[in-house]
Amino acid sequence: MSHSIKNNYVGNLRTSSTHLQSGDTIITDAPTDNNGKGEAFSPTDLVSSALCSCMTTVMGICAAKGNFQMPNSSAKVTKVMSAEPRKISEIIVELSFEDNELTDSQKRKLTEVAENCPVAKSLNPDIKQTIKFKF
Numbered sequence: 001m002s003h004s005i006k007n008n009y010v011g012n013l014r015t016s017s018t019h020l021q022s023g024d025t026i027i028t029d030a031p032t033d034n035n036g037k038g039e040a041f042s043p044t045d046l047v048s049s050a051l052c053s054c055m056t057t058v059m060g061i062c063a064a065k066g067n068f069q070m071p072n073s074s075a076k077v078t079k080v081m082s083a084e085p086r087k088i089s090e091i092i093v094e095l096s097f098e099d100n101e102l103t104d105s106q107k108r109k110l111t112e113v114a115e116n117c118p119v120a121k122s123l124n125p126d127i128k129q130t131i132k133f134k135f
Helices: 043-065 104-115 118-122
Strands: 005-011 014-019 025-029 073-082 087-097 128-134
Touching: 025 043, 043 073, 043 087, 043 104, 043 118, 104 128
Parallel strands: 087 128
Antiparallel strands: 005 014, 014 025, 073 087
16 A cells, blocks of 8 residues: 655755645754754654654554553653764653553553554664653
């Protein structure tokens, strides 16, 4: 299965990406520490955010298939960059869940699917993924 995105460089270190199926558009800006304005997510911010979003999405799928309720969550995502070469060196995801009555087995299942989500498996293994779950 494949999905397409149309991307345009619009100048001043800004891009526009359109999800062709839905028509939704996002922009990126270079960060201020890399010659940009920092007025929007940077491409590396989106990679970091995608990891967290993918984790919670597959956790929701797991809960639905397991016939239990996925609790609402919030997360703090921290991206750590290295200077030489300039790249993401670590992504820290701290997931906090609202009060819930999940069993230990359900928590283990959710943790396992999250840590093995498609984005987690697609990232270069040199990128350290530090994941903390607060159920």
